[in-house]
Amino acid sequence: AGRNTRRLPVPPSPRGLPLIGNLRQVGALPHRALRALAAAHGASDLMGLRLGQVPALVASSPSAAAAIMREHDGAFATRPYFRTAEILTYGFQDLVFAPHGEHWRHARRICSAHVLSAARSNGHHGTREREVAAMVRAIRESSAASEVVDVSKALYGFANAVICRAVSGTGRNSSWEEEEAAGKKRSELFRELIEENTALLGGFCVGDYFPSLAWADALSGAGARAWRNFRRWDELLEKVVQEHEARRRGDGDSEEEDFVDVLLTLQAAERQDDGFELTRDAIKSLLADMFAAGTETTFIALEWAMSELVRNPSTMHKLQRELRRSSDTGASASATTPYLQAVVKETLRLHPPVPLLLPRECMRDVTVMNFHVAKGTRVFVNAWAVGRDPASWSAPEEFRPERFLEEEREVDFRGAHFKFVPFGAGRRVCPGMQFGLATVELALASLVRMFDWEIPGGAAPEELDMSDAPGLTTPRRVPLRLVAKPFSCEEQ
Numbered sequence: 368a369g370r371n372t373r374r375l376p377v378p379p380s381p382r383g384l385p386l387i388g389n390l391r392q393v394g395a396l397p398h399r400a401l402r403a404l405a406a407a408h409g410a411s412d413l414m415g416l417r418l419g420q421v422p423a424l425v426a427s428s429p430s431a432a433a434a435i436m437r438e439h440d441g442a443f444a445t446r447p448y449f450r451t452a453e454i455l456t457y458g459f460q461d462l463v464f465a466p467h468g469e470h471w472r473h474a475r476r477i478c479s480a481h482v483l484s485a486a487r488s489n490g491h492h493g494t495r496e497r498e499v500a501a502m503v504r505a506i507r508e509s510s511a512a513s514e515v516v517d518v519s520k521a522l523y524g525f526a527n528a529v530i531c532r533a534v535s536g537t538g539r540n541s542s543w544e545e546e547e548a549a550g551k552k553r554s555e556l557f558r559e560l561i562e563e564n565t566a567l568l569g570g571f572c573v574g575d576y577f578p579s580l581a582w583a584d585a586l587s588g589a590g591a592r593a594w595r596n597f598r599r600w601d602e603l604l605e606k607v608v609q610e611h612e613a614r615r616r617g618d619g620d621s622e623e624e625d626f627v628d629v630l631l632t633l634q635a636a637e638r639q640d641d642g643f644e645l646t647r648d649a650i651k652s653l654l655a656d657m658f659a660a661g662t663e664t665t666f667i668a669l670e671w672a673m674s675e676l677v678r679n680p681s682t683m684h685k686l687q688r689e690l691r692r693s694s695d696t697g698a699s700a701s702a703t704t705p706y707l708q709a710v711v712k713e714t715l716r717l718h719p720p721v722p723l724l725l726p727r728e729c730m731r732d733v734t735v736m737n738f739h740v741a742k743g744t745r746v747f748v749n750a751w752a753v754g755r756d757p758a759s760w761s762a763p764e765e766f767r768p769e770r771f772l773e774e775e776r777e778v779d780f781r782g783a784h785f786k787f788v789p790f791g792a793g794r795r796v797c798p799g800m801q802f803g804l805a806t807v808e809l810a811l812a813s814l815v816r817m818f819d820w821e822i823p824g825g826a827a828p829e830e831l832d833m834s835d836a837p838g839l840t841t842p843r844r845v846p847l848r849l850v851a852k853p854f855s856c857e858e859q
């Protein structure tokens with residue numbers, strides 16, 4: 368097969384410049400630029416690119432997404448090596464990103480098992496509810512002082528606090544208020560570190576695109592910046608792990624096990640049958656990964672859900688009616704809130720928080736949709752373009768949650784429908800899907816149920832700026848600032 372594939376054509380590709388190839392054409396909003404490039408070059412399924420010295424492949428249609436993540440999932444299961452990621456993950460990029468090693472399988476099993484069970488457990492449900500309550504309280508206070516609420520900031524703080532508590536726990540021995548103050552300080556530090564991480568990972572590291580010029584990073588300072596950030600992460604995570612160890616030596620009270628507890632228990636049960644040793648650095652690497660992967664994504668989904676609702680008042684009212692009617696049945700009653708589920712789906716279709724998913728790398732020469740793809744090719748799946756594919760969706764650019772209750776009611780994002788892949792699919796599907804969704808649904812339900820929202824200064828809903836920020840994740844370009852009017856049942 369290897370010999371035959373060489374005679375096959377390579378995917379259509381726009382002409383690049385000498386040396387840098389197509390790097391300049393990717394632009395600040397790569398998901399948009401890549402869709403336009405693909406359309407202009409007859410490459411609506413697969414498009415070839417050259418990013419510096421690195422060959423790349425972009426999948427932009429549902430069938431191309433299925434070819435990469437279902438038919439050839441095994442060949443594309445690895446992540447490319449990134450210099451900054453290597454530093455930021457304790458040299459454990461392999462542990463988190465390499466596909467076939469025992470380490471990867473083991474680490475991933477731990478992550479998924481914990482994250483999924485945490486999503487269901489009552490302990491974490493309670494944690495989420497307390498964080499939602501804290502956010503609602505803060506918004507009420509701002510609205511009483513007739514301030515405009517920085518919704519983006521409130522949502523980021525919320526998403527960050529939920530992940531902080533799920534991953535590194537709550538100081539179970541202190542009161543909630545004491546903890547809230549300490550937690551806030553820590554959340555701020557986490558926020559700073561995560562932002563720096565995102566900048567570093569999304570940033571341009573010469574060595575990632577020009578392996579033969581890797582020494583240039585030493586000159587540009589990207590390497591030094593990554594090391595500096597790494598040391599700050601390390602200090603914080605070391606503290607988190609030490610606190611847990613002290614607590615475990617103490618009263619051993621662990622009614623609410625968090626992620627660090629699970630990892631320490633595993634470490635103690637040491638030498639797993641596959642010979643994997645959970646070192647201190649491996650634990651810290653996994654923690655850093657959860658923080659980085661869980662906060663930004665949850666925040667972005669919430670930010671766009673609120674934006675779309677404010678921009679589409681009839682949708683907002685319909686959701687408010689559903690939630691206010693079913694409020695006494697409790698937040699877990701997802702069966703009673705079908706419209707909420709549809710709103711969340713529609714938000715993720717139009718605004719997947721990681722629009723190009725995380726890059727994969729081709730591990731051997733393969734034939735994909737009759738094209739030859741060489742080993743070492745870096746692969747992007749344009750989930751954003753796939754979710755707006757005009758051949759698969761009616762009125763694809765419109766926000767219309769009803770589609771998920773009508774013609775698309777069978778379609779979901781769990782990895783079986785390749786026209787809707789905001790969490791990826793196959794071996795590399797997001798392990799935090801359940802956890803992220805539960806957080807998004809709970810927070811959105813409370814904000815929509817408990818407040819009426821308006822754009823400050825009486826601007827018309829359709830004037831709301833909906834542009835996305837440059838980078839590999841897509842938060843709003845400008846923060847969402849709204850007036851919140853507390854809703855009380857007597858008004859209706």
Ligand code: HEM
Nearest residue numbers: 660661664665668721724725789790791792795797799803
């Ligand atoms: C709405 C929320 C979220 C969205 C939209 C999202 C989306 C994604 C996407 C698109 C990927 C890459 C999948 C691929 O390449 O096929 C991913 C990977 C990942 N996500 Fe999420 N995610 C969310 C929440 C979370 C949360 C809450 C956590 C953890 C607490 C998490 C942990 C991870 C990890 C560890 C990976 C890397 C998996 C791997 O490389 O195998 N995610 N996520």
